[in-house]
Amino acid sequence: MRRIGAGLAAPLLALGLWQALVVLTALPPFILPGPGRVASSLWANAPLLWEQAQFTAVNLLSGLAAGVALGVATALNLALSPGARLLLRPMLIFAQAVPVFALAPVLTLWLGYGAASKVVIVMLVVYFPVTSAFFDGLMRLPSPLADLAQLMRATPLRRLLLLQVPHALPALGSGLRLAVVYAPFAVVIGEWVGSSRGLGYLMLMANGRGQTDLMFAALVVLVAQSLILFALLEAIAARWGRAV
């Protein structure tokens, strides 16, 4: 009970400050709507928000899944093959220096205004932190365990699967945490650059029409999505932690 109370204190304080700012500055609602106005907009536009949120969530999850799968596969491949390390690692470092958000217009040009361009942007943004965190974990097998593998004449694949992967799971967890933080940014940027659906598109439209309360309502839904995603990841990580 006390913990729930402590958890509520910060959001309530933030809402209070927000309302105070609105009252004190007397800004018009199309510049800064108060929390009450945003809440009523949330309620009034619930069907619209729900529909757009679904589009965004599907793209977010698909891109996340594709990026994580590709990142995990790349890291495993790099860990297993010195040849792949030689070829791919410089490319990875170079690719990491390219701001993926800057590619959003090109991706929209290539893949169109539909879901594909958003999924690919999310995938690219997720791919690098997952790959590099997991790969680092895989390569940091403590030397006693490396000795064990050598003494037991482990095959490279079994050394990877039985020793390196379990040891690298916490590192993969940190990569996933970063991925889950970046992915909602990426999906919104994809929708800003070119889309006819989704929460990002809705925010852009509402902003253009002076419906600032609707824009804030869409933002609230987006934040809720991110928080749910983060909570899901934490639940999975806690489960792993118990298994370990």
Added chain:
Amino acid sequence: MTGVQLQGDLWIGGAPLIRGLALGFAAGRWSCLLGPSGVGKSTIARLIAGLPGPYRLEGALATADGQSLAGRVAMLAQEPQLLPWADLVQNVTIGARLRGVRPDIARARALLGEVGLAGMEARHPAALSGGQRQRVALARVLIEECPVVVLDEPFSALDTVTRLAMQDLAARLLRGRTVILITHDPLEAVRLADQGWLLGRGGAEPLDLPASPTPRDFRAADTLAAQARLLARLHDQSLKTDRKEPCHAPH
């Protein structure tokens, strides 16, 4: 079973570590390398076990039967190298699983019983004491059935009473194998070794050990006398080194 011979000079980087080694580890017996830290004991352990390191041997490591040591050496180190995410049976069978061979679960359970961990098979290493973890590592050595076993300071991290119990257990379960025991503890050397050497900068000198069977009683007069003699030799050696070390002036 097979004996192992180690001859030559051992180098670390560009500097000699020990010169003029001529060690013959007798087949089916316990041989001990006693010496202070930093003298190169663990390097010799890694060399025999075939583990990588910055060392270089100018000489030969040979077996009496002429076959390679690769895959025939098991090792028990001070750090038990257990997998924190695996239960005890999985830990004991890790060798078979790493080689892609069917693990013998029944044998693993039997060996866990032999080392005194019956009923704890489903536990994880974090739930064990230091001595119990070394018991798991010992069961993992036993299941490999290697003719040569290297024990590198295996019980150094344990308290005295636990150490004595582990010495008795290891002596019983590893009887008949070619065991190379690395230690800095004179009592451990005297209790367990059939033969041994004192390692120093100058090389290896044989140890004089009691004739009684191992594991020797730590209360017996001949055990204690031998321990006192070894301690005195280690002490003399360290005094000589201390006198030499600060002085690097040209002769």
